[in-house]
Amino acid sequence: ITDLKIDKKTKQVQIYSGEEWLMDMDPELVWELGLKKGSVLEEEKILSAKRKSEEKKAYNQSLHYLTFKDRTVKEVEDHLKSKEHEPAVIAAVMKKLKEYDFVDDERYAAQYVKDKSNFSDHGRNRISSDLEKRGISKEQSLPYLEEHCNDESELEKAKELATKLDDRLEKLPYRQKLEKIGRRLQDKGYSWDVIQGVLSGIDAENKKSSAYKEELEKNMLKAV
Secondary structure: EEEHHHHOOOEEEEEEEEEEEEEOHHHHHHHHHHOOOOOOOOOHHHHHHHHHHHHHHHHHHHHHHHHHHHOOHHHHHHHHHOOOHHHHHHHHHHHHHHHHHOOOOOHHHHHHHEEEHHHHOOOOHHHHHHHHHOOOHHHHHHHHHHOOOHHHHHHHHHHHHHHHHHOOOOOOHHHHHHHHHHHHHHHHOOHHHHHHHHHHHHHHOOOOOOHHHHHHHHHHHHHO
């Protein structure tokens, strides 16, 4: 090694042999490996140093990514892939993150289901689908869905959403309004049984209203 320079922008140590640049390396790793001017690096040691440097870089990137919020294993892996790290480097970093409990899909699934069931209008199917996109299977999320998204709580959430939609769509023809509410509940991830239960309730309530009777009379007159 003929020279070691700090890149002010990246904060990495640039290592040179003669006039040739060998690699960039994290300063902490340079210290751990005891590298300095005059150190002799054989090819095998250079390759080992490069691998360790890449793993260190990927590990720091993953920690930065995890700073903002909890992530699934798949999300972190995809993030590292987007940084163009090799599979072996990603595997080594993920192993370390799991050992230190920085990523845990079971913990993520439990918290995600709890938060979405309590603070969103998403139904069970939508929550399960969103978790699958994050790499968490239906089997992994099932215990938490059964705990927080039971039939009773699903029906209450769907009714609350449907009531808001019913008021918002009051100017639409009756049947068209029911169809829109049904599609909206389906998009939000509610089961067909829950949707049918909600629409039946709205149907019963609307049939008591004067607006429904007026619409019914208009349709009867048109049919005559």
